Amino acid sequence: MEVVIAPAPELARIAADAVERLLRARPTAVLGLATGSSPLAVYDELVRRHTEQGLSFAHARAFMLDEYVGLAADHPERYRNVIEKEIASRVDFAPGAVQGPDGLAQDVTGACADYERAIADAGGVDLQILGIGTDGHVAFNEPGSSLASRTRIKTLTRQTREDNARFFGGDVDQVPTHCLTQGLATIMAARHLVLLATGRGKAEAVHQLAEGPVSAMWPATVLQHHPHVTVLVDDAAASRLQLADYYRETYAAKPGWQGL
Numbered sequence: 120m121e122v123v124i125a126p127a128p129e130l131a132r133i134a135a136d137a138v139e140r141l142l143r144a145r146p147t148a149v150l151g152l153a154t155g156s157s158p159l160a161v162y163d164e165l166v167r168r169h170t171e172q173g174l175s176f177a178h179a180r181a182f183m184l185d186e187y188v189g190l191a192a193d194h195p196e197r198y199r200n201v202i203e204k205e206i207a208s209r210v211d212f213a214p215g216a217v218q219g220p221d222g223l224a225q226d227v228t229g230a231c232a233d234y235e236r237a238i239a240d241a242g243g244v245d246l247q248i249l250g251i252g253t254d255g256h257v258a259f260n261e262p263g264s265s266l267a268s269r270t271r272i273k274t275l276t277r278q279t280r281e282d283n284a285r286f287f288g289g290d291v292d293q294v295p296t297h298c299l300t301q302g303l304a305t306i307m308a309a310r311h312l313v314l315l316a317t318g319r320g321k322a323e324a325v326h327q328l329a330e331g332p333v334s335a336m337w338p339a340t341v342l343q344h345h346p347h348v349t350v351l352v353d354d355a356a357a358s359r360l361q362l363a364d365y366y367r368e369t370y371a372a373k374p375g376w377q378g379l
């Protein structure tokens with residue numbers, strides 16, 4: 120696991136560099152897209168490179184991490200609509216190239232299995248962008264999630280619903296109680312994981328992720344078993360890291376050609 124500590128705007132550039140390097144080398148790459156506020160600056164930077172420098176997504180595909188259950192098709196906080204607004208509609212993905220779990224499916228189990236199959240049929244995710252919840256969840260894999268889980272329905276914790284109430288006018292009762300989410304094993308199958316976290320509120324989760332014991336109580340700790348993880352954090356999110364100085368020195372001495 121590589122931990123990079125830098126100011127937030129630089130983190131977005133570093134993540135965008137990884138996406139750009141991948142797309143230029145393999146235009147048919149499969150991206151994994153996350154919602155939440157953490158990746159927004161990355162999406163803005165990718166849109167800028169698309170507009171100003173011709174970075175193209177025309178032959179790429181993308182899979183979303185998760186979706187609320189039961190939000191109407193036109194609800195602005197439905198993750199499918201959020202991803203459309205924040206990135207998909209702002210670059211040149213082909214129609215149908217961005218997919219997400221179907222939070223309105225009648226057959227939930229079938230929809231989850233279909234989603235797993237769609238990811239596998241696309242050849243798997245090359246680069247997965249991730250955020251992290253204050254309780255250490257990734258996608259919507261809440262504490263207690265099986266480290267071997269696949270796409271399924273989950274119940275959101277009170278903490279996550281309170282954290283996300285800001286997107287629902289501050290009213291926690293408007294936040295859905297259930298979601299469909301890629302499982303931890305689904306996420307672990309992606310070839311490169313790029314996780315972004317900023318702000319002091321994420322400091323404990325980031326410490327557990329990088330330095331805690333692997334445990335379902337902090338689901339993101341499963342990433343310690345992945346061979347290619349990049350954790351991009353600002354000073355505040357890094358404030359509880361025991362090895363922060365080592366991570367800083369390592370990144371400062373890293374040759375530029377190495378990439379992430």
Ligand SMILES: N[C@@H]1[C@@H](O)[C@H](O)[C@@H](COP(=O)(O)O)O[C@@H]1O
Nearest residue numbers: 154155156157250251252258259
């Ligand atoms: N399902 C999403 C996660 O994918 C995201 O990582 C997390 C953190 O969000 P933020 O980046 O807004 O802090 O929020 C939600 O729960």
